[in-house]
Amino acid sequence: xxxxxxxxxxxxxxxxxxxxxxxxxxxxxxxxxxxxxxxxxxxxxxxxxxxxxxxxxxxxxxxxxxxxxxxxxxxxxxxxxxxxxxxxxxxxxxxxxxxxxxxxxxxxxxxxxxxxxxxxxxxxxxxxxxxxxxxxxxxxxxxxxxxxxxxxxxxxxxxxxxxxxxxxxxxxxxxxxxxxxxxxxxxxxxxxxxxxxxxxxxxxxxxxxxxxxxxxxxxxxxxxxxxxxxxxxxxxxxxxxxxxxxxxxxxxxxxxxxxxxxxxxxxxxxxxxxxxxxxxxx
Amino acid sequence: xxxxxxxxxxxxxxxxxxxxxxxxxxxxxxxxxxxxxxxxxxxxxxxxxxxxxxxxxxxxxxxxxxxxxxxxxxxxxxxxxxxxxxxxxxxxxxxxxxxxxxxxxxxxxxxxxxxxxxxxxxxxxxxxxxxxxxxxxxxxxxxxxxxxxxxxxxxxxxxxxxxxxxxxxxxxxxxxxxxxxxxxxxxxxxxxxxxxxxxxxxxxxxxxxxxxxxxxxxxxxxxxxxxxxxxxxxxxxxxxxxxxxxxxxxxxxxxxxxxxxxxxxxxxxxxxxxxxxxxxxxxxxxxxxxxxxxxxxxxxxxxxx
Numbered sequence: 001x002x003x004x005x006x007x008x009x010x011x012x013x014x015x016x017x018x019x020x021x022x023x024x025x026x027x028x029x030x031x032x033x034x035x036x037x038x039x040x041x042x043x044x045x046x047x048x049x050x051x052x053x054x055x056x057x058x059x060x061x062x063x064x065x066x067x068x069x070x071x072x073x074x075x076x077x078x079x080x081x082x083x084x085x086x087x088x089x090x091x092x093x094x095x096x097x098x099x100x101x102x103x104x105x106x107x108x109x110x111x112x113x114x115x116x117x118x119x120x121x122x123x124x125x126x127x128x129x130x131x132x133x134x135x136x137x138x139x140x141x142x143x144x145x146x147x148x149x150x151x152x153x154x155x156x157x158x159x160x161x162x163x164x165x166x167x168x169x170x171x172x173x174x175x176x177x178x179x180x181x182x183x184x185x186x187x188x189x190x191x192x193x194x195x196x197x198x199x200x201x202x203x204x205x206x207x208x209x210x211x212x213x214x215x216x217x218x219x220x221x222x223x224x225x226x227x228x229x230x231x232x233x234x235x236x237x238x239x240x241x242x243x244x245x246x247x248x249x250x251x252x253x254x255x256x257x258x259x260x261x262x263x264x265x266x267x268x269x270x271x272x273x274x275x276x277x278x279x280x281x282x
Numbered sequence: 283x284x285x286x287x288x289x290x291x292x293x294x295x296x297x298x299x300x301x302x303x304x305x306x307x308x309x310x311x312x313x314x315x316x317x318x319x320x321x322x323x324x325x326x327x328x329x330x331x332x333x334x335x336x337x338x339x340x341x342x343x344x345x346x347x348x349x350x351x352x353x354x355x356x357x358x359x360x361x362x363x364x365x366x367x368x369x370x371x372x373x374x375x376x377x378x379x380x381x382x383x384x385x386x387x388x389x390x391x392x393x394x395x396x397x398x399x400x401x402x403x404x405x406x407x408x409x410x411x412x413x414x415x416x417x418x419x420x421x422x423x424x425x426x427x428x429x430x431x432x433x434x435x436x437x438x439x440x441x442x443x444x445x446x447x448x449x450x451x452x453x454x455x456x457x458x459x460x461x462x463x464x465x466x467x468x469x470x471x472x473x474x475x476x477x478x479x480x481x482x483x484x485x486x487x488x489x490x491x492x493x494x495x496x497x498x499x500x501x502x503x504x505x506x507x508x509x510x511x512x513x514x515x516x517x518x519x520x521x522x523x524x525x526x527x528x529x530x531x532x533x534x535x536x537x538x539x540x541x542x543x544x545x546x547x548x549x550x551x552x553x554x555x556x557x558x559x560x561x562x563x564x565x566x567x568x569x570x571x572x573x574x575x576x577x578x579x580x581x582x583x584x585x586x587x
Contacts, residue, residue, distance in 0.1 A: 119297050124562050126525035130547055131305060131559065134312040211424050218426045219532050219544055235426075242430060242533075246438055256427045264422040271418070 017272040020265035027262050031077030034231065038071040054250055061250045063240060069251065073258050075231025079223065080210050080262060083143060083233075087209035088202050090148030095155025096198060100186055102156070103163030114160065120153045129212060130221055140223055143216075147209050158201050162194035169193070196277040203273050207266035214238070214259045234259045283578065290574045294567040301563040302352060302556075306345055309552045335359070348556075357557035362549045368557035371542060376561065378448065379531065379538035383523045385454060386462035390519075393466040398473030403500065405478055413470065420467025425526050429460040429533035446535040457534045461526050465519045469512060476508040483507075506580075513577055520569035524562050 030037070054061040061069050102113040129146050136142030166172060172189050180189075216222035217235025234255045241252025323331075332338045335358075336347060351358055357368035401413040436456060437445040447453040480486065481504050489499045528540020535541075539558055546554040 115296075118293070119300050123297075123301065124521050124525050124559075124566055126528075127543075127559050127562055128304075131308045131555070134547065134550075135308050207422070215424055215426060215529055218424075219529060221544065221547055238426065238430075242426075245430060245434060249434060252430060252434075256430065260423055260427055263424070264418065267418060267422050 016268055020268040020272075023261065023265040024269065027077050027258075027265075028081050030074050031079075031081045034071075034074040034078055038068075038074055053248075061248075061254075063251055069237075069254055072232060072237055073234070073254055076234040076237055076255065076258065077262075078231050079140065079233045080213065080259070082140065083147065083213040084206040084210040084266075086144045087147040087151060088205045090144060091151035091205055092155055092198065092202055094148065095152035096159045098152065099156040099159025099161075100163055100190070103160035104167070104182070104186060104190070110160075117153050117156050120150075121157070123150070125150045126212065126215070129216060133216070133221065138221070138223055143213060143223055147212055151205050151209065154201055154205065155198065158197050159194060162197055163190055166190045166193045200270060200274040200277060203266065203270035207263040207270070210259070210266070211263055218242070286578060287575070290571055294571055297567050298560065298563055302349065302560060303345075305556045305559050306348055309555065310341060310344075312550075335361070352560065357560070358553040360551055360554045362546070362551040362554065368553050371554065372539060372557055372561055375537060375539040375542055378536060379527055379540060382454075382457055382461060382530065382536065382538060383527055385458040386465070386523055386527075387520075389458050389462035390465035390469060393462070394469035394473060397466075398470040398477060399500070399505070401470070401474045402477035402481065405474075410474075413474070417467040417471040420463045421471070423463070425460055425464070425529040426533050428463055429456070429530060432456045432460060433533075448534070448536045457530050457536060460533070461523060461530045464526070465522060468515065468519065472515060473508060473512055476511045477504055480504040480507045509580055510577070513573055513580060516573045516576075517566075517570040520573075521566050524566060 063069055063072065098113065098117075102110045128150050129143075132146035132149060133142055136145050167190070169189075172185060175185050175189050213222060213233060214235030217233040218239045220239065222235055223233050237255035238252055238259065241248070241250075241255060245252050329338070336344060339347075348358075355369065357372070360366055360368050360371060363371060397413050397417075401410040404410055433445040433456065436443045443452055443456055445453075445456060448457075486499060486503055489503045490496075494503075527538065528543055530536070531538040531540040532544055539561065542554065543558045545551075546558065
């Protein structure tokens with residue numbers, strides 16, 4: 001009985017995993033191909049069709065200026081994907097380098113560097129995003145820097161912890177005994193062994209960044225660049241819909257669903273990856 | 283134990299100083315000033331304003347003045363609200379935000395503990411799977427979407443509750459659920475996994491073997507050992523409640539500190555931004571300190587040093 005239950009569980013989570021993977025790839029493709037697959041051209045502007053409810057011509061309806069909502073949501077996928085992946089990569093590079101150095105050198109420097117991480121870890125991150133975006137400007141580049149500068153600490157902690165463990169491995173000691181340089185030990189022996197936990201952290205920091213960006217845009221403190229070729233953030237679209245929610249709920253519904261499903265899919269992927277890479281958890 | 287408390291206190295003060303300095307630097311570097319407006323002010327007027335707010339002094343002197351102000355709990359004047367200081371604005375709005383955060387925390391604990399316990403005890407049953415799925419949803423849904431959904435359902439469609447007010451118990455229900463949902467989901471999922479691990483331990487088998495009742499096994503032996511990981515995440519969860527609160531305050535139009543923060547950012551009301559940031563940081567540091575104390579209480583190993 002227990003076994004069949006587990007098998008059933010396995011099948012359900014496999015299905016969820018596949019579905020999430022397909023969804024994430026589809027969103028990425030939609031964002032990448034938005035100018036070509038949009039049914040009503042890049043602007044999606046239709047005359048005399050303001051605030052239409054969803055129909056065959058406009059699958060998601062039109063907004064208060066008569067723009068096709070499907071087009072806007074497709075273009076919004078670019079912003080979310082770029083912010084999510086961009087932030088995660090910036091955080092990955094800064095954080096892993098920091099953690100690797102701190103853990104590998106050890107001693108007082110390690111202690112000092114980790115105190116700094118502790119401080120960063122305890123900051124209210126949303127506040128810091130907002131303060132940093134005041135400094136770097138409210139465009140996609142500024143937002144990437146602001147989000148990256150706050151999210152790196154998680155990577156730093158993981159990387160350091162893994163390095164401390166990996167340092168004790170016999171093959172690392174062997175490499176050191178054979179006179180390998182520090183650079184070589186870090187790049188060839190330690191880095192490959194700590195990839196697993198870092199990939200899991202990466203898969204969770206993408207949805208976190210998407211969440212932060214859409215929230216900032218929703219409260220009006222996100223990307224402020226209405227004529228960007230990137231398109232408008234899902235958060236800003238949701239903000240437009242929020243104002244008209246009582247009468248035209250569809251304008252809020254589709255961007256909100258896009259945000260929620262994308263974050264959900266990434267979180268599911270992250271859970272599956274962490275199960276996969278951590279066999280002890282099973 | 284005393285060393286431990288002192289150490290944590292010092293760490294907390296360091297965090298507050300760090301944030302104070304960071305905010306000061308960031309806001310001084312940020313382009314555009316609070317007194318830039320569509321209509322260019324004559325230079326003499328601008329100089330007068332700057333002299334009034336000590337903006338004409340060298341940066342080092344401004345910084346020291348600012349730090350001295352914090353120590354005296356004087357957060358300076360607001361640039362936007364001329365008749366009120368930053369301290370008055372915060373004292374007016376903080377109780378509202380604190381009440382919202384506290385309600386959300388209580389809601390999260392009340393929902394997550396029973397759910398986590400039941401899910402872990404009946405693991406792999408339909409009730410467990412349903413709770414896990416709900417928890418994943420709860421972690422993934424942004425505050426503003428959940429808030430909008432609840433308003434649309436309960437205020438617009440059903441008309442049971444009103445949104446956009448904060449004056450009676452009924453008006454507090456939807457904001458509390460919105461803010462508390464994610465922490466509830468998070469704690470429930472965490473409690474479930476640590477409980478499942480604890481229930482597989484040898485001391486549970488021993489407890490059952492010596493004929494203890496099932497509730498004693500669950501509450502006294504398994505639960506107590508699963509509390510530590512939950513306590514550990516209370517710090518980050520407090521941070522999530524704090525930063526979530528200003529989105530929820532925005533969505534539900536609650537006159538709390540977070541809503542003032544958002545308008546302060548658009549107005550570039552620097553003293554107000556700095557003041558609110560500091561209060562949030564101090565709250566967070568305080569919460570983390572309490573968590574550390576509870577930690578020492580639950581885990582005797584920490585008390586030793």
